[in-house]
Amino acid sequence: MSEQQHIDEATGVATTGHEWDGIRELNNPLPRWWVWTFYATIAWSLAYMIAYPAWPLISTATEGLLGYSSRKEVRQELQAAEAAKGEYVSAIAETDVAAVLANDQLRQFAAAAGAAAFKVNCVQCHGSGAQGSPGYPNLNDDEWLWGGAIEDIQTTIAHGIRFAGDDETRLSEMPAFDFLEPTQIKDVANYVVSLAGGTADAASVEAGATVFADNCAACHGDRGKGMTELGAPDLTDAIWLYGDSAADIAAQVRRPQNGVMPAWGERLGPVTVKELAVYVHSLGGGE
Structure with missing residues (x-):
């Protein structure tokens, strides 16, 4: 023991030599169980970095000995989900939209899928509840510009209204009657x-x-x-x-306003268009 080492009188424990406002720090060692636990966590972290992706590189990361990838896991889950619904998607693709509406299982599946597609593609104009806004029709009521039968809704969604990029678009324009007094x-x-x-x-x-x-x-x-x-x-x-x-x-x-609705058929595909048509028809205003 060095001459400079101080022993605390109350506890008999040596101090570290650090002192703050007359208070000396006791040199109590950590419990051995705590020290070994700390070493174990270091060993665990090293093993984890070796087994799993850990160190970032320029455009990727170390792969790890186990070859685990969260992206691969997500892809597998998505593939499993696609496979699970594949039977219904195939049936909708091969079935006329009116027959989809008449089949309870296909109708329920199509309405759920159409609701998801509506939230991604349609709420920007028609609103989250399809209630519309000035210049954009409310899809919940029973008034339809181009008809509310399921086939009419499918045609409108697929080809749009006054959409220049589709030769089969719904086309009519109210002329300007500015020649009237x-x-x-x-x-x-x-x-x-x-x-x-x-x-x-x-x-x-x-x-x-x-x-x-x-x-x-x-x-x-x-x-x-x-x-x-x-x-x-x-x-x-x-x-x-x-x-x-x-x-x-x-x-x-x-000076009439003639709104334009995009044609969604080419962008979304025939199955999603059918699903959207079933969903919109199910909102309550379909004929």
């Missing part, structure tokens, strides 16, 4: 408001009926009920894409 546009807007039971300028409604018959009835029908074969909306209900006030309708008459 401002008074005529005001009159026909009020007439359309009256068709839906809204509050309209009574003095304009009668004159607007004449303007409507001369310019609008060819697409929207004599009574404003619309034509799904033309994509012309029903003007007698309370469902509006661009607003239901006389000013909103006048703006649409003067």
